[in-house]
Amino acid sequence: MGNYKIWAAFAVATVVFYFSPLFDSQTSIQWDAVDVHYSAQKYFADAVREGHLPHWTPFVFSGFPFLADPQTAAWYPLHWPFFLAGITPRAIEWELALHAFLALGGTYLLARRLTRDHRLALIAAVFYAGSGFFAGHSSHIGIFETAALLPWLLWSALRALDESGTFFITGMIGGLIVLIGHFQTALYCFCALALFAIARRAPWKRAAGLLIVATLAAILLGAIQILPGLELTAQSERANANYHSSTDGVLKPAALATLAIPNFYGAASGTYSGPPDITQYYFYAGMLLAPLAVIGILKRPRLVPLVLIAPALWYAFGPSAGLYSLLTLLPGLRSVRAPVHVWFVIALGLALAAASGAAWLAERFRKPWITIAVLIVSVADVWYWNMADNQLAYSSTSFAEKYGDPFTNFQNSLAQVKQRPLTRIWSSFDTNSFGPLNSSLEGRTEVTYGYNPLELSRYGEYMHAAEQNQRLLNGLAVTHGIDTQRGTMVENTSALPRISAPPEIKFVASHAAARAMLSSLDPAQWGIVETQLRPAAPGRTEIQIVNYTGDFYRAKYSAEFDCLLRIAVPYFPGWTAAVDGIPSPVYIVDDALSGVFVPAGNHEVTFVYRSNRFIWGAIVSFAACIGIILSSIYFRSRR
Numbered sequence: 001m002g003n004y005k006i007w008a009a010f011a012v013a014t015v016v017f018y019f020s021p022l023f024d025s026q027t028s029i030q031w032d033a034v035d036v037h038y039s040a041q042k043y044f045a046d047a048v049r050e051g052h053l054p055h056w057t058p059f060v061f062s063g064f065p066f067l068a069d070p071q072t073a074a075w076y077p078l079h080w081p082f083f084l085a086g087i088t089p090r091a092i093e094w095e096l097a098l099h100a101f102l103a104l105g106g107t108y109l110l111a112r113r114l115t116r117d118h119r120l121a122l123i124a125a126v127f128y129a130g131s132g133f134f135a136g137h138s139s140h141i142g143i144f145e146t147a148a149l150l151p152w153l154l155w156s157a158l159r160a161l162d163e164s165g166t167f168f169i170t171g172m173i174g175g176l177i178v179l180i181g182h183f184q185t186a187l188y189c190f191c192a193l194a195l196f197a198i199a200r201r202a203p204w205k206r207a208a209g210l211l212i213v214a215t216l217a218a219i220l221l222g223a224i225q226i227l228p229g230l231e232l233t234a235q236s237e238r239a240n241a242n243y244h245s246s247t248d249g250v251l252k253p254a255a256l257a258t259l260a261i262p263n264f265y266g267a268a269s270g271t272y273s274g275p276p277d278i279t280q281y282y283f284y285a286g287m288l289l290a291p292l293a294v295i296g297i298l299k300r301p302r303l304v305p306l307v308l309i310a311p312a313l314w315y316a317f318g319p320s321a322g323l324y325s326l327l328t329l330l331p332g333l334r335s336v337r338a339p340v341h342v343w344f345v346i347a348l349g350l351a352l353a354a355a356s357g358a359a360w361l362a363e364r365f366r367k368p369w370i371t372i373a374v375l376i377v378s379v380a381d382v383w384y385w386n387m388a389d390n391q392l393a394y395s396s397t398s399f400a401e402k403y404g405d406p407f408t409n410f411q412n413s414l415a416q417v418k419q420r421p422l423t424r425i426w427s428s429f430d431t432n433s434f435g436p437l438n439s440s441l442e443g444r445t446e447v448t449y450g451y452n453p454l455e456l457s458r459y460g461e462y463m464h465a466a467e468q469n470q471r472l473l474n475g476l477a478v479t480h481g482i483d484t485q486r487g488t489m490v491e492n493t494s495a496l497p498r499i500s501a502p503p504e505i506k507f508v509a510s511h512a513a514a515r516a517m518l519s520s521l522d523p524a525q526w527g528i529v530e531t532q533l534r535p536a537a538p539g540r541t542e543i544q545i546v547n548y549t550g551d552f553y554r555a556k557y558s559a560e561f562d563c564l565l566r567i568a569v570p571y572f573p574g575w576t577a578a579v580d581g582i583p584s585p586v587y588i589v590d591d592a593l594s595g596v597f598v599p600a601g602n603h604e605v606t607f608v609y610r611s612n613r614f615i616w617g618a619i620v621s622f623a624a625c626i627g628i629i630l631s632s633i634y635f636r637s638r639r
Contacts, residue, residue: 007105010101010105013104013379021093021394022097026396026397028403029093029394029395030139030394030395033141035436036141038092039437040071040438041072041091043441045083045084054066054067055611056551058446058569059444059447059550060440060441060452061448062446062448062568062569063569064452064455065232065609065611067611068232068613070142070181070182070183070225071142071452073181075179075224075621076176078099079095093394095145099145099148100129100134102149103125103129103148104128106149107124107129107151107348107351108122108124109152109155110152110158110352111351111355113155114158114302115355119375120358123354123355124355127350127378128151130285130378131283131347131382131386132262132282132283132285132347133283133344135386135387136281137279142180142182146189146344150192150345153170153193156169157170157214158200160210161207162202166631166635167210167217168632168635171214171218172217174189174221175221177218178219179224183229184338185344187333190215196304197211201303220624221624221625221628223616223624224618226617227614227617230613231612231613233454235457235458235572236457237454237456240457241335242328243337244319244329246319247319247337249280249339249340250319252274255275259284260284261284262284262390267282268284268389268390268392269391285386286378286381286385288354288377288378290350293351295360296354296357296358296359296360297353299356299364302356304349305349306349308346308349309346312342312346312349315342316340316342316343317339358371403432406433406435410443414443414489417480418445420479421548422446423446423480424446424495424498425478425479426476426478426480426482427481428484437451438450438452448473448478456570458570458571458588458592462590465515469520471524472590474494474523475496475593477495477496477497477500479495494524499543499545499567499568500543501543501557501563501566502527503538504525504527505529506527507529507533510530517591527595528590529588529595531587536563536564537561538563539559539560541558542558543556543557551609552606553605553606556602556603557602561600562599563598566590567593567596571592571593571594572609573612575594575607577605578606579604580604584596584605585597
């Protein structure tokens with residue numbers, strides 16, 4: 001069959017396989033696919049069409065460095081057509097389908113190169129692309145997309161090692177994996193690449209060269225996301241995470257039963273009774289996968305499947321098995337949570353081993369039709385269990401009913417409240433009663449809450465202290481609160497202005513000292529500044545905000561004495577201030593907010609956010625892209 005016919009068949013098969021979530025109006029994306037990815041992608045796409053890049057957003061966590069968050073995947077090229085067309089819930093399903101197609105095609109190319117048999121390659125492709133890992137992680141767009149590109153990474157490495165080809169294609173695929181924005185699974189991909197290079201038994205210098213060039217190229221191509229992401233991570237709640245001895249999401253031995261019994265925990269039917277997080281422990285890839293993989297490993301042992309399966313399986317069992325704790329001693333791995341997410345590497349190894357098992361059976365019984373039968377049975381099997389009848393793959397409820405109507409109702413209730421300038425809304429927790437958990441991005445509503453594991457750590461401390469000392473909400477300029485029990489909106493008449501001048505200032509020498517004072521802080525009476533003592537005096541201060549655009553404040557003030565202006569915006573590197581155009585340092589105020597000392601008199605102060613690292617990251621990524629293209633052309637011409 002011609003190459004174009006294979007790819008056309010893959011495209012048709014993918015659309016047929018994903019037909020229900022793609023075309024049925026009574027199905028929908030769900031969980032993180034809505035709460036994280038849909039909300040972020042739609043917000044970014046809308047902002048770009050409006051003509052600006054949303055480096056900072058005021059619509060979650062009282063302000064957040066939006067584009068520094070890797071999960072936005074704003075710079076991942078395969079998302080750009082969807083951004084241009086417009087992000088809808090159905091567009092997210094098409095993103096998943098596109099990457100399912102890539103998983104199918106990439107595994108076929110990899111297995112075809114390893115086995116030299118297109119039927120075996122098709123079997124491996126079906127077992128991997130139709131596996132339970134993709135069904136279970138259909139709500140985790142970053143994990144799903146990264147897993148889809150792993151076969152392409154290994155295929156390109158195989159070409160480079162076996163044909164003395166260029167390493168740069170592997171580096172470019174690695175760069176795409178980095179730009180998807182899921183650090184943990186990207187790390188697993190590069191670990192799999194290293195194991196794969198060892199398994200191919202290529203000359204060590206060539207294998208080492210491949211790993212070095214591919215990794216460096218991937219990092220340089222991903223710099224536009226990596227540099228801002230590192231800055232955010234350093235300021236987030238993940239900065240001090242250390243999962244060396246204990247972690248969440250380890251592989252449970254009982255979960256391996258889902259390889260043979262898809263509804264072992266009830267995940268497929270929606271009656272789940274397994275370990276926490278329903279998405280992590282579903283591995284079914286057809287009734288024939290496990291027996292064929294065992295046959296392949298025993299009868300036709302190959303090093304590539306084994307090096308993908310054994311180390312990853314050992315690691316997935318977490319600290320109790322030993323390898324996980326050992327690897328957390330390495331840079332970057334100590335903050336990796338949920339080692340069970342490495343299953344996609346195991347799934348690929350099992351798929352390759354199962355293809356070998358099918359080949360052995362066909363040869364042993366001299367029945368070539370066995371491989372065709374395995375293919376047909378497996379396609380029907382994984383379609384039924386991992387798509388047609390699986391509650392993990394998509395929600396059997398329309399998006400409007402589950403998310404759209406609550407969002408519309410909430411926005412309608414806010415219409416009058418939002419007419420007031422600089423409205424900021426507090427809720428004790430985020431809830432799908434308002435639509436997606438990050439629906440404030442779509443509704444352009446300034447709120448104190450949000451749904452993101454990279455919440456700024458100081459802001460998290462402040463909001464935690466506000467649970468006991470609700471005066472802190474006044475300092476955060478919260479104008480309204482949601483009474484979640486009665487479902488009503490309550491105005492906060494004690495809220496301080498977005499920019500205010502504390503009558504008294506207490507200077508502290510450390511973060512810990514500032515944090516300790518939050519429990520008794522009354523922002524209307526005094527403020528906390530983490531700096532050395534400097535002159536400031538209480539006096540009458542009048543402040544008027546004359547321009548505000550979310551990442552920019554311009555205010556006029558009149559002060560009797562030198563004073564501190566507290567700006568109710570979470571402190572983050574990149575915010576700069578100027579008084580009458582002259583730069584002035586930004587200080588951390590009240591443990592989490594921002595402030596600037598200003599001179600007495602009548603003056604104008606501006607406060608603006610510009611990402612410290614985006615421009616440098618963009619320059620590095622662009623230069624790396626041009627360099628890799630030119631280098632590839634040069635080396636191909638030399639060959």
